[in-house]
Amino acid sequence: MSFNVDDRGYYGNFGGAFIPEMLYPNVEELRSNYLNIIAEPSFQDEFHALLTDYVGRPTPLFKAERLSAKYKTNIYLKREDLCHTGAHKINNTIGQILVAKRLGKSKIVAETGAGQHGVATATVCALMGMECIVYMGAIDIERQAPNVARMRMLGAQVVPATSGSKTLKDATNEAMRHWINHPVDTHYIIGSVVGPHPYPDMVARFQAVISEEIRSQLQEKEGRDYPDYVIACVGGGSNAAGAFYHFLDEPRTALIAAEAAGLGVNSGHSAATTFLGKPGVLHGSMSLSMQTEDGQVIEPYSISAGLDYPGIGPMHAHLFASGRATFFGVTDEEALVAAVECSQLEGIIPALETAHALAVFERLQAKPNEIVVVNVSGRGDKDLATYQNRLKLND
Numbered sequence: 358m359s360f361n362v363d364d365r366g367y368y369g370n371f372g373g374a375f376i377p378e379m380l381y382p383n384v385e386e387l388r389s390n391y392l393n394i395i396a397e398p399s400f401q402d403e404f405h406a407l408l409t410d411y412v413g414r415p416t417p418l419f420k421a422e423r424l425s426a427k428y429k430t431n432i433y434l435k436r437e438d439l440c441h442t443g444a445h446k447i448n449n450t451i452g453q454i455l456v457a458k459r460l461g462k463s464k465i466v467a468e469t470g471a472g473q474h475g476v477a478t479a480t481v482c483a484l485m486g487m488e489c490i491v492y493m494g495a496i497d498i499e500r501q502a503p504n505v506a507r508m509r510m511l512g513a514q515v516v517p518a519t520s521g522s523k524t525l526k527d528a529t530n531e532a533m534r535h536w537i538n539h540p541v542d543t544h545y546i547i548g549s550v551v552g553p554h555p556y557p558d559m560v561a562r563f564q565a566v567i568s569e570e571i572r573s574q575l576q577e578k579e580g581r582d583y584p585d586y587v588i589a590c591v592g593g594g595s596n597a598a599g600a601f602y603h604f605l606d607e608p609r610t611a612l613i614a615a616e617a618a619g620l621g622v623n624s625g626h627s628a629a630t631t632f633l634g635k636p637g638v639l640h641g642s643m644s645l646s647m648q649t650e651d652g653q654v655i656e657p658y659s660i661s662a663g664l665d666y667p668g669i670g671p672m673h674a675h676l677f678a679s680g681r682a683t684f685f686g687v688t689d690e691e692a693l694v695a696a697v698e699c700s701q702l703e704g705i706i707p708a709l710e711t712a713h714a715l716a717v718f719e720r721l722q723a724k725p726n727e728i729v730v731v732n733v734s735g736r737g738d739k740d741l742a743t744y745q746n747r748l749k750l751n752d
């Protein structure tokens with residue numbers, strides 16, 4: 358069985374490009390060019406030079422001795438939190454802006470929910486001198502003021518989406534509408550392994566540098582180039598896709614995905630898509646998403662803004678449906694406990710999203726001779742206010 362995308366843009370029964378006719382020329386231009394562009398030696402040189410000198414790659418693979426002792430196994434942390442801007446998202450925005458340049462585009466449009474992808478996009482636009490417009494739900498603009506300030510500081514224009522629930526899906530609609538109206542000079546940077554083909558595959562390829570590095574780092578440290586487990590949190594699924602990519606066809610590596618169960622999978626306040634989702638089209642591809650009987654999207658809930666998404670990318674829907682990956686639902690409370698544990702045992706304050714991945718050690722029951730790699734997708738600075746409130750750090 359294949360876990361990579363096929364020629365038609367499908368992972369098993371999931372994927373494809375379900376888009377309005379008006380968007381077809383834009384997506385088709387990208388689809389027919391992206392593989393050739395990425396394969397060009399000059400693209401690879403520029404991409405890897407920026408990952409090295411600008412992003413700070415390779416990120417360390419750190420043996421977490423005190424966590425390892427506690428769970429009686431060998432736990433390594435892949436430090437994407439040390440990337441420029443504090444998370445893995447920049448790997449993708451660097452790749453996409455280089456594709457945009459080669460397609461002759463001068464402007465970038467994006468949408469953002471929590472603002473993390475907006476910041477990563479505004480960053481590379483500043484770097485490349487490209488105009489940047491970021492659509493963001495009006496409610497999210499209020500909730501995520503620090504990231505809005507960052508985007509504006511970087512020179513981006515942040516446009517409020519005022520329709521519907523004034524959150525991520527409305528911002529997505531407006532960004533797509535903007536792209537339809539500016540097809541010639543604008544590229545649309547999607548921030549996760551979601552959206553119509555070729556986005557999921559393109560984003561996965563850019564994030565795949567994570568597992569490429571894990572392989573060579575493990576070879577050096579452990580004398581073998583695969584772990585027994587790779588764990589990552591899944592919002593749309595880009596950091597997980599990157600951490601899994603080079604192990605998809607390695608049967609000795611178990612792939613573990615942590616989803617946000619919010620107040621509990623069955624509480625009505627959750628974002629655990631594989632537990633609650635049904636097949637359907639969301640954001641331009643066939644995947645699993647949380648929806649009502651008549652196909653309306655259900656508002657997700659998670660303490661973590663980056664996991665607060667009602668779907669998952671088609672690669673992950675296929676990994677779930679085929680049984681290749683194991684999905685765990687992790688509640689807000691479990692994530693908070695894991696965040697404290699990592700902070701106080703290793704001196705690393707993780708992002709709330711990452712804390713979901715750090716919460717599954719107990720359930721994993723890895724053996725003393727096994728190797729577990731957790732992808733630390735981002736750093737926790739942005740979540741300090743939440744940690745402070747929920748953990749009563751003032752007392």
Ligand SMILES: *Cc1c(COP(=O)(O)O)cnc(C)c1O
Pocket residue numbers: 444445446473474548549550590591592593594595596597663664708710711734735736
């Ligand atoms: C955005 C984000 C995520 C979730 O996005 P994926 O596409 O699922 O990786 C996870 N962790 C951090 C730190 C993020 O900023």
